[in-house]
Amino acid sequence: MIETELLKSVVALCKRRGFIFPGSEIYGGFANTYSYGPYGVELKRIIREAWWRTFVQNREDMVGLDGPILLHPRAWEASGHVEGFNDALIDCKNCKSRFRADHLIEASVGLEVEGFTVAQINQLIVDHALVCPKCGSKDWTDARYFNLMFSTRLSKTAQGENDVAYLRPETAQAIFLDFKNIVDTMRVTVPFGVAQIGKAFRNEITPGNFIFRVIEFEQMEIEYFIRSETWETVFEEWLASMKKWCSWIGLSENRLSCSEHPKDKLSHYSKRTVDIMYDFPFGRSELYGLAYRTDYDLSRHAEYSKSKLEYTDPQTREKYVPHVVEPTFGLDRTVLALLCDAYAEELLPNGEQRTVLRFKPHMAPVKVAVFPLMKKEPLIEKARPIFDALRQHWAVQYDDSGAIGKRYRRHDEIGTPLCVTVDFQTLEDDTVTLRHRDSMEQERVSIKALASRCLEVISARS
Ligand code: GAP
Secondary structure, eight states, rough: OOOOHHHHHHHHHHHHSSSSEEGGGGOOOOOOOOOOOOHHHHHHHHHHHHHHHHIIIIOOSSSEOOSSOOOOOOHHHHHHHHHHHEEEEEEEETOOOEEEHHHHHHHOOOOOTOOOOHHHHHHHHHHHTTTTTTTTTBBBBOOOHHHHHHHEEOHHHHHHHOOOEEEEEHHHHHHHHHHHHHHHHEEEEEESSEEEEEEEEESSSSSTTTTBBBBEEEEEEEEEEGGGGGHHHHHHHHHHHHHHHHHHHOOOOGGGEEEEGGGOOOOTTOOOEEEEEEETTTTEEEEEEEEEEEHHHHHHHHHHHOOOOOOEETTTOOOEOOOOEEEEEEHHHHHHOOOOOOEEEEEESOOEEEEEOOOOOOSSHHHHHHESSSOOHHHHHHHEEEEHHHTTTTTTEEOSOOOOHHHHHHHHHHTTEEEEEEEEHHHHSSSEEEEETTTTOOOEEEHHHHHHHHHHHOOOOO
């Protein structure tokens, strides 16, 4: 399928089949916000739970946290976000399109402008007579830096303290703020990690590409606390774990790659960053990130909060500030990558076209669908207990409307790996038809053995 068509088809399927809806649609939409519909919610839940099982539950060196979205405003000064979480933006006066100035200059002049002042950026735009990619005009506003954090106002405190609060642009900082609480309460020993899943908010200048870059999204982040001298090994171990995760959830190896950030383009807190890239339909783009944040965050929060954020080695009693390796995963980008990877349109031997989401069975939002061949007794009476028994294990749907072929197509479209049909033979010998999504092959299985046969297909082989 042509890549540019792929995104359109995925967006259409998401809307049509209840995965993802445009936000505030009845009001004409609210740009770059989305609702996750019933199947989208299920897919997200499966990803979150699999991530937590993989990186927290199945490891002895990890604990969890659920910190607040609103942190003390000083925390964002300490983290560097108030001063440095900026993009330079520029508007075309003619067509009113807005661009990130760095992207525009990079694309037209091939020059990296990270760290340039606004005056230097404006000069470059004049010197190179940059034209608007949308309308060809050269009539630009001045470039200006724009902080990507959303701010909100609290009701004034009795002390008349600063009433500005920021919606967190990353979940990471809450972990640093609770570092001491975790060390004091959990008997953790370095190396150990703290994991958190939650919403983050960024007032992106150039959001877009469906749920790839949005203003409200979900992150799954880990701050892994280490002795500084071990960082290189730990970094490689995490990179390997992240790659393993990508393949376990079902992303195609040939669409994945790594991109090392050049030393002069690293974020203010990082000594090394590698992005895991995915070949989305709109091009190769960041899926996840891995950064060595040194002791930057803990040291800055210690300085700004005047709290001691140290760790005492239980054996040697040595006190030190641990360093941090941070694997970070975007949940919405995971959803998008899985949808793009799974989407297929196929021409069947009978000339019919089918759309199918080829999710790995363990990632599919609905695992099994149960159909009585006809909406009639005694088929219904036989099918309902099978449905009730299977849904004790997984998300299972009962579907009795329309021809069987139509029901198969409906479930192919949402990626259901198995369909069970109760037919007249079932009434005689207690067997059902089990139909496999990808091969479309059917097998006859006894009701007694049905749950374990389904489990065989659905359980993940890592
Ligand atoms: N704590 C480090 C951090 O936040 P980041 O690379 O800015 O690093 C981490 O973000 C991940 O969050 C990205 O790899 C991506 O998956 C996701 N992400 C970032 N901005 C996003 C946005 N505007 N919309 C959707 N996902 C986003």
